[in-house]
Structure formats: structure tokens, C-alpha cells
Amino acid sequence: NAGVTQTPKFQVLKTGQSMTLQCAQDMNHNSMYWYRQDPGMGLRLIYYSASEGTTDKGEVPNGYNVSRLNKREFSLRLESAAPSQTSVYFCASSEMGQGTHEQYFGPGTRLTVT
Amino acid sequence: AQSVTQPDIHITVSEGASLELRCNYSYGATPYLFWYVQSPGQGLQLLLKYFSGDTLVQGIKGFEAEFKRSQSSFNLRKPSVHWSDAAEYFCAVSRGNTPLVFGKGTRLSVIA
Numbered sequence: 001n002a003g004v005t006q007t008p009k010f011q012v013l014k015t016g017q018s019m020t021l022q023c024a025q026d027m028n029h030n031s032m033y034w035y036r037q038d039p040g041m042g043l044r045l046i047y048y049s050a051s052e053g054t055t056d057k058g059e060v061p062n063g064y065n066v067s068r069l070n071k072r073e074f075s076l077r078l079e080s081a082a083p084s085q086t087s088v089y090f091c092a093s094s095e096m097g098q099g100t101h102e103q104y105f106g107p108g109t110r111l112t113v114t
Numbered sequence: 115a116q117s118v119t120q121p122d123i124h125i126t127v128s129e130g131a132s133l134e135l136r137c138n139y140s141y142g143a144t145p146y147l148f149w150y151v152q153s154p155g156q157g158l159q160l161l162l163k164y165f166s167g168d169t170l171v172q173g174i175k176g177f178e179a180e181f182k183r184s185q186s187s188f189n190l191r192k193p194s195v196h197w198s199d200a201a202e203y204f205c206a207v208s209r210g211n212t213p214l215v216f217g218k219g220t221r222l223s224v225i226a
Contacts, residue, residue: 035216040218042218043158043216048213090157090158092158101163103213105150107156108157
């Protein structure tokens with residue numbers, strides 16, 4: 001039982017390049033999330049998927065797109081990376097709205113855009 | 115909208131001393147409340163949670179937190195801090211059917 005996994009762990013991009021961050025969970029959770037963490041800002045929600053087939057914007061969605069590929073997988077895409085997107089990205093999953101609610105986090109992807 | 119305030123950006127305590135990390139939330143009804151810990155270079159780990167019932171909740175690693183509705187607070191405490199507790203701590207709130215909203219975090223340093 002791996003929990004929430006993210007790939008890659010580290011990535012360096014040049015401005016304007018694109019990339020996709022991958023996330024998968026094996027806990028059969030309905031809901032999945034993408035956050036970014038910046039110094040002094042805590043975790044800010046980028047997008048989430050309450051259930052398979054749905055996605056919603058969070059606090060900071062500009063410059064990102066997401067795909068809920070199936071119940072297990074939720075990807076985050078940067079179409080044209082900017083230095084302001086340098087951050088640590090965390091994926092999480094939970095049973096939002098049902099029972100325990102707590103979110104389980106992956107180990108993070110450290111992204112640098114030069 | 116829900117919001118979470120952690121007034122202390124950085125706290126330094128001596129090993130063996132007691133600890134209290136403050137958290138205040140803004141939300142009309144009783145929220146779901148959480149404390150997470152993040153060690154350097156790691157993801158977030160749940161320390162404890164409050165949904166209802168007893169307002170004093172026990173968590174892992176010897177931590178506890180008390181929900182005070184009148185003060186809109188959910189402060190985290192530990193009676194005796196160990197060097198391994200040095201980390202960043204995040205308070206979070208949810209309505210249950212919404213994603214968690216996090217505070218900006220409190221960094222804890224532990225000195226000998």
C-alpha cells in the first residue's frame with residue numbers, strides 16, 4: 001500500500017516549456033487535490049477533483065490544467081511554465097464529504113523554472 | 115469563506131519544555147479541524163483531527179489539541195518537546211464537503 005505517489009520528485013524547466021506532474025493513490029479515495037507550497041504562504045489549493053469526472057478550481061488555478069484520468073490518477077499540467085511557478089507541488093487524496101475527511105499527502109515535486 | 119490564522123511564524127523552544135502552537139479559524143458553524151506536521155523535505159503527516167465530541171483530542175507523537183468554540187481556536191500542545199519535533203506545523207479547516215484550507219504554518223525550532 002503506497003498511499004499517494006508523485007512523479008517526478010524534482011524537475012527543472014526553462015520558461016515556456018510544458019510538463020505534466022503525475023499523481024496516483026491506491027486508497028480508493030474519491031477526491032484528489034493539487035496544492036503548491038511557497039515559503040511563508042502555506043499550502044494553496046490549485047485544483048481539486050471531488051469525484052471521478054469532475055474538477056474544480058481552487059485558490060490559484062491560473063497557468064495550470066488538470067485531468068482526472070480515472071479514480072486513481074490526477075495529473076497537473078503546466079502548459080507554458082513561468083518563474084512564478086517555481087514551487088513545491090503536493091498531491092493529496094481523501095474521502096471528502098464522507099466520514100473522516102482528512103487528506104493524505106504525497107511526498108511532493110520540487111519544480112524550478114529558470 | 116473559511117480562513118485559518120497561525121499567528122506565530124517561528125517558535126523556538128528548549129528540549130524538554132512545553133509547547134503550544136496557536137491556531138484561529140474563521141467559519142460560521144463547527145468546522146472540521148486538523149493539525150499536520152511537515153519535516154524538512156517531506157510531505158505532510160496528520161497529527162490529529164477534531165470533528166465533534168470531546169473538545170480535547172489526542173494525536174500521534176504525544177501531541178494534543180483543544181477546540182474552544184468561544185475563541186474559535188484549536189491550539190496544539192505538547193508537554194515536553196523532543197529535538198525530533200523540529201518541523202513545520204500546519205493547522206487546517208474544512209466544512210467536510212470542501213477541501214482543506216491551510217494556515218501559513220509555524221516553524222518550530224528546538225534547542226538543547
